[in-house]
Amino acid sequence: MKAFIFDLNGTMVNDMPYHAKAWTNIINGELGGSFSDDEIKQNMYGKNAEVLVRMFGEGRFSAEEMDRISEGKEEQYRREFISELKLLPGLAEFLERAYQAGILMAIGSAAIPSNIDFVLDNLNIRHYFKAIVSAHDVTRSKPDPESFTKPAALLGVKPEDCIVFEDVPKGAEAAANAGMKAVILTTTHPVEDFINMDNILHFAADFNDDYIKALV
Structure with missing residues (x-):
C-alpha cells in the first residue's frame, strides 16, 4: 500500500x-x-x-x-x-515503522482542529502525517467519503492504494464509499456492528495485532 x-x-x-x-x-x-x-x-x-x-x-x-x-x-x-492521553498499544511502533518504510500517512477525522492538535502535539506525533483533514475541512461528514478522499488527494495517491484505519461503522462505510479498504479497531463497536461491509480487511483490538504489523 x-x-x-x-x-x-x-x-x-x-x-x-x-x-x-x-x-x-x-x-x-x-x-x-x-x-x-x-x-x-x-x-x-x-x-x-x-x-x-x-x-x-x-x-x-x-x-x-x-x-x-x-x-x-x-x-x-x-x-x-x-x-489518560496515550496511543493505542502498538501504534507508536507502527507509525515509526511505516514512516521509516516511506509509507505516506494522513488523518481523516470528524474531530475539530483543536482536538486533533490536542492529540498530535501532546503526544509529539505530528511529523508522521503529511496531510490532516478535520471536521472543518469537509462539507459533508462520514459516511460521505470526503474525509478520506481529500487526504488521499493531498497525499497524491489513488483511493485503491490506501488503507483506512477506523473504529465505527460510519467510518468504514465512508472508506467503502471512497473506494478504500479498511482495518477496524474494535475499541468502540463489536464486530457484529459491521455486518455486510465487504471492504473490511481485518478486525483488531490494537496495533499489536499480527495482521496490522504485517502491513509494513
Whole structure:
C-alpha cells in the first residue's frame, strides 16, 4: 500500500468513552435531554452541530448556540482525558515503522482542529502525517467519503492504494464509499456492528495485532 489514513478518536486514542461522557453531561445535564447512554453513543458521530440536530431536531439551536455548546463539550472532553492521553498499544511502533518504510500517512477525522492538535502535539506525533483533514475541512461528514478522499488527494495517491484505519461503522462505510479498504479497531463497536461491509480487511483490538504489523 502507498498510504495509510487514520481516523483519530477511538482509532489512534481510546477516548470515545470520554466523548460519550461529555456529550451525556451536555445533552442530558445542561440541555435537559433524557436520552439513554446507547442512544447517545449511536448518534455521536460527525460534526458536533450534526449531533445536536440528530438528538434535538432542526431549529432547536441557532448556529451560535451550537458553536458555544460544542466548544463547552470539547473543553470538558480535553480536561477529563488529558491524564489518560496515550496511543493505542502498538501504534507508536507502527507509525515509526511505516514512516521509516516511506509509507505516506494522513488523518481523516470528524474531530475539530483543536482536538486533533490536542492529540498530535501532546503526544509529539505530528511529523508522521503529511496531510490532516478535520471536521472543518469537509462539507459533508462520514459516511460521505470526503474525509478520506481529500487526504488521499493531498497525499497524491489513488483511493485503491490506501488503507483506512477506523473504529465505527460510519467510518468504514465512508472508506467503502471512497473506494478504500479498511482495518477496524474494535475499541468502540463489536464486530457484529459491521455486518455486510465487504471492504473490511481485518478486525483488531490494537496495533499489536499480527495482521496490522504485517502491513509494513
